[in-house]
Amino acid sequence: MNVLGIESSCDETSVAVISNDRLTANLISSQDFHKNYGGVVPELSSRAHLQIIIPLVKDALKKSGITLNEIDVICATAGPGLIGALLVGLTFAKGLSFSLKKPFIPVNHIEGHIYSGFLMEEKPKFPFLALVVSGGHTLLLLVKSFSEIIKLGTTVDDAAGEAFDKVAKMLGLGYPGGPKIQEAASKGNPERIDFPVASLKGEYDFSFSGLKTSVLRYLQKNYQGKDIPPQDLNDIASSFQKAVIKALIINTEKALKHFQPSTLTLVGGVAANKALRTELTNLAEIYNKKIVIPDMQFCGDNAAMIAFRGLKIFETGDRFDLSYSPYPGLK
Ligand code: KG4
Ligand code: ZN
Numbered sequence: 001m002n003v004l005g006i007e008s009s010c011d012e013t014s015v016a017v018i019s020n021d022r023l024t025a026n027l028i029s030s031q032d033f034h035k036n037y038g039g040v041v042p043e044l045s046s047r048a049h050l051q052i053i054i055p056l057v058k059d060a061l062k063k064s065g066i067t068l069n070e071i072d073v074i075c076a077t078a079g080p081g082l083i084g085a086l087l088v089g090l091t092f093a094k095g096l097s098f099s100l101k102k103p104f105i106p107v108n109h110i111e112g113h114i115y116s117g118f119l120m121e122e123k124p125k126f127p128f129l130a131l132v133v134s135g136g137h138t139l140l141l142l143v144k145s146f147s148e149i150i151k152l153g154t155t156v157d158d159a160a161g162e163a164f165d166k167v168a169k170m171l172g173l174g175y176p177g178g179p180k181i182q183e184a185a186s187k188g189n190p191e192r193i194d195f196p197v198a199s200l201k202g203e204y205d206f207s208f209s210g211l212k213t214s215v216l217r218y219l220q221k222n223y224q225g226k227d228i229p230p231q232d233l234n235d236i237a238s239s240f241q242k243a244v245i246k247a248l249i250i251n252t253e254k255a256l257k258h259f260q261p262s263t264l265t266l267v268g269g270v271a272a273n274k275a276l277r278t279e280l281t282n283l284a285e286i287y288n289k290k291i292v293i294p295d296m297q298f299c300g301d302n303a304a305m306i307a308f309r310g311l312k313i314f315e316t317g318d319r320f321d322l323s324y325s326p327y328p329g330l331k
Contacts, residue, residue, distance in 0.1 A: 167215050
């Protein structure tokens with residue numbers, strides 16, 4: 001049984017193959033050029049997906065030692081994401097499905113992230129608590145099975161990754177902000193500035209826009225028109241990162257206590273953050289819970305998670321016709 005996965009929702013083109021339940025390829029091509037514009041330019045992203053998708057599929061098949069005709073099911077991200085970018089991967093997958101006469105499975109990108117812990121040797125156990133932190137979404141979920149997900153909380157404004165990206169921009173660190181902030185933060189003092197952590201009505205909801213504004217005010221007050229000395233910059237990054245992690249930990253801890261899940265998982269692009277990985281691992285230890293945090297290659301956008309999620313949908317017997325359209329928002 002050979003499953004082909006295709007991901008093209010934002011600025012990563014990725015193709016993966018799962019062969020008899022074993023991941024044999026997970027190729028990721030990142031569109032680095034967006035950094036010249038300070039963020040992802042949708043039209044350029046679509047064009048870049050279009051250029052790379054065929055060679056990437058060829059490489060993934062070669063790496064897996066199979067031919068196109070040996071593919072049994074084709075899965076592709078249908079949303080949420082940039083509509084033009086999604087169209088490239090989804091239409092390509094539908095075309096393949098038509099020509100090979102093999103089923104096509106549309107996959108929700110967030111669900112891909114949610115179940116990405118299953119790509120690890122040590123797998124989550126149901127019911128598990130999932131903290132999903134990406135560039136576009138911040139969610140706390142109770143995942144009961146491959147078909148039942150209960151949403152406990154979400155962000156009321158910016159996503160965690162978005163906050164990293166915006167604050168990095170304010171600090172002149174460039175795009176994508178997460179890794180840049182992490183690097184600066186590792187050289188800084190997290191106790192230097194006491195940035196606020198929002199408390200909200202929704203018990204498990206998050207908010208990061210107040211924190212972002214507070215960093216902006218701090219910069220305006222202290223460095224109006226002046227360069228930020230390197231050590232100050234590192235301290236600001238470190239204090240900001242600490243506040244984001246604190247906000248994420250507070251709600252996760254509440255949910256851990258209340259729902260007593262078997263496993264805690266941390267997934268999505270921001271799950272690549274080392275300090276967050278460490279803090280969440282410590283939290284799980286305190287509550288004697290199993291923790292699954294995917295390897296780096298499965299944190300950011302990747303097709304392995306799309307192939308895995310697609311396979312699980314395929315196994316339920318659900319089938320989709322080729323009129324299936326991409327969707328930009330959460331479904
Ligand atoms: O899941 P993802 O690759 O794309 C979306 O589905 O949005 O997440 C991308 C986000 C970006 O906001 C990026 O800055 C953030 O993940 N990110 C990080 C780190 N690496 C990537 N945030 C904090 N620390 C990191 N090391
Ligand atoms: Zn993502």
